[in-house]
Amino acid sequence: xxxxxxxxxxxxxxxxxxxxxxxxxxxxxxxxxxxxxxxxxxxxxxxxxxxxxxxxxxxxxxxxxxxxxxxxxxxxxxxxxxxxxxxxxxxxxxxxxxxxxxxxxxxxxxxxxxxxxxxxxxxxxxxxxxxxxxxxxxxxxxxxxxxx
Numbered sequence: 001x002x003x004x005x006x007x008x009x010x011x012x013x014x015x016x017x018x019x020x021x022x023x024x025x026x027x028x029x030x031x032x033x034x035x036x037x038x039x040x041x042x043x044x045x046x047x048x049x050x051x052x053x054x055x056x057x058x059x060x061x062x063x064x065x066x067x068x069x070x071x072x073x074x075x076x077x078x079x080x081x082x083x084x085x086x087x088x089x090x091x092x093x094x095x096x097x098x099x100x101x102x103x104x105x106x107x108x109x110x111x112x113x114x115x116x117x118x119x120x121x122x123x124x125x126x127x128x129x130x131x132x133x134x135x136x137x138x139x140x141x142x143x144x145x146x147x148x
Contacts, residue, residue, distance in 0.1 A: 025050050080114050 025047050033040045061067055087110045089095045090102040 021051065022047075025054075084110055084114055 029046050029050055039046050087107050
């Protein structure tokens with residue numbers, strides 16, 4: 001019975017992994033449609049190539065934990081900045097037009113969220129992990145002296 005449960009768990013985990021990889025790849029490739037019209041016409045080949053190149057890079061680096069930590073840390077930096085940029089652009093009439101009115105409380109709430117997120121990142125030590133992974137020790141010395 002235990003072996004059956006493990007096999008079912010493995011199948012479910014494999015299905016979740018495949019759907020996540022394919023979904024993320026299709027999203028990334030759809031962002032590339034603007035680069036060249038041939039990407040849209042050869043969508044399947046581009047998706048397969050994207051997955052193959054990503055797998056090759058992931059295999060060549062050979063440190064999956066480090067790659068996931070760096071990706072998560074960079075994601076934690078990019079998402080708040082993207083939110084701030086979108087809300088900043090929403091206040092510009094030359095971007096959204098003169099008819100659109102954006103509530104004033106949203107940029108204020110965003111500023112509070114960004115400050116809170118920055119303080120959390122500094123207090124949790126994530127910036128030390130990111131620096132340790134991205135910058136060689138020769139350039140920064142001991143990572144423990146890094147201050148936020």
